[in-house]
Amino acid sequence: MTDMPLRVLSRNDLADIAITPAEVIASVREVYVTLAQGQSRNPAKIALPLPERDSVSYSMLGYDGSRRIVAFKTSYKQERGRGDKQYYTTITLYDDDTGAPIALMDCARIGALRTPAASALLAEASAAPTAETALLIGTGTQGRQALPYLLAVLPGVNRLMLYGTHDAGIAAVLDVFHQHHPDRTIEVVSDPLGAAQEADIVLAASGPATAVKIRTNSLKPGAVLVDVGYGVADSALLDSDYAIATSASQLAVTGKYLADSDGSLRPVDAELPEILAGRAAGRRGPQDRVFAYNSGLVVTDIAVGHALATRAIEEGRGQELRPWR
Incomplete structure (x- = not known):
């Protein structure tokens, strides 16, 4: 076994692998359910903020029980201001039946797909x-896929609004959306707070430099605010009538800005895996203003990464290395 090969798949190898929003959502939904059922494992990520500059590194370990895949993910992000960001993330997949490595992959596209699915x-x-x-705030990596994925699960949403501050980003969101829905339109708005008060669903997916701070209690009754990146007020969790998260333990690691004045976080009312497994509710009543916190779980990276890796390897992409020789 010491001569076991490892397939290395670069960002370019994965960039144009075909996969639809429906396929990604189905994979992510499945692994959330297996997590709720105890078949998958997703320990809380380890975060290491670095004191000398605005940077942070993460280490994540997970097991996808439906695919029987173990994975290790790492990420390192450094930001020095708008337009000056370094971000490197990888994931290594192992087959738990055979013990064999499957692939070492760049994780950028995986994250760009599993996040809007969640x-x-x-x-x-x-x-x-x-x-x-629905209102989308933000036109970066997370914003560009958000609306096609939203319509894949909520096709009855018939009015779509977009707020962004960069013309190139707005154009990119519109271009990606029209690839999926050439017959639909998006209304570009200039007042995000006013638009948020009209929306039933607000997706806050801005970058860290945004000046937008949406409060949950400023939304109309029955609305939901999904925190994807930046763009929510620090009080958004506390102000909500009902709160859900992909993971309460991940919220405790990456959502500290949502804490109250003494540094404590309001407990969430339900976690997404439990909701999808039919064990919890997404809201109590029709008037609840819901806050939903999206923190990436490595099991969803495994599900999407395995789909991309399988297709890439079938197409002969990447390089084989033998690091254990």
Whole structure:
């Protein structure tokens, strides 16, 4: 076994592997359910903030019980201001049946796909049955796939709004959306706070430099605010009538800005895996203003990464290394 090969898949190897929003959402939904059922494992990530500059590194370990895949993920992000960001993330997949390595992969595209899938599932779980208007705030990596994924689970949403501050980002969101929905339109708005008061679903996916701070209690009754990146007020969790998260333990690691004045976090009312497994509710009643926190779980990276790796390897992409020789 010491001569076991490892397939290395670069960002370019994965960039154009075909996969639809419906496929990604189905994979992410499945692994959330297996997590709730105890078949998968997702320990809380280890975070290491670095004191000399605005940077942080994460280490994550997980097991996808439906695919029988173990994975290790790492990420390192350094930001020195708008437009000056270094971000490196990788995931290594192992077959738990054979013990063999499957692939070492760049994780950027995986994250760009599983994150809007999780946001869509949070919205599906918590949106009022009458929801028909959605606002997307942010035009970066997370914003560009958000609306196609939302419509994949909530096709009845018939009014879509977009707020962004960069023309190139707005154009990119519109371009990606029209690739999926050439017959639909998005209304570009200039007043995000006013638009948020009209929306049934608000997806806050801005970058860290945003000046937008949406409060949950400023939304109309029955609305849901999904925290994907930045763009929510620090009081958004405390102000909500009902709160859900992909993971309460992950919220405790990455959501400290949502704490109250003494540094404590309000407990969430339900976690997404439990909701999808039918064991918890996405809201109590039709008037609840819901706050939904999206923190990436490595089991969802495994599900999406395995799908991309399988297709890439079938197409002969990447390089084989033998580090254990």
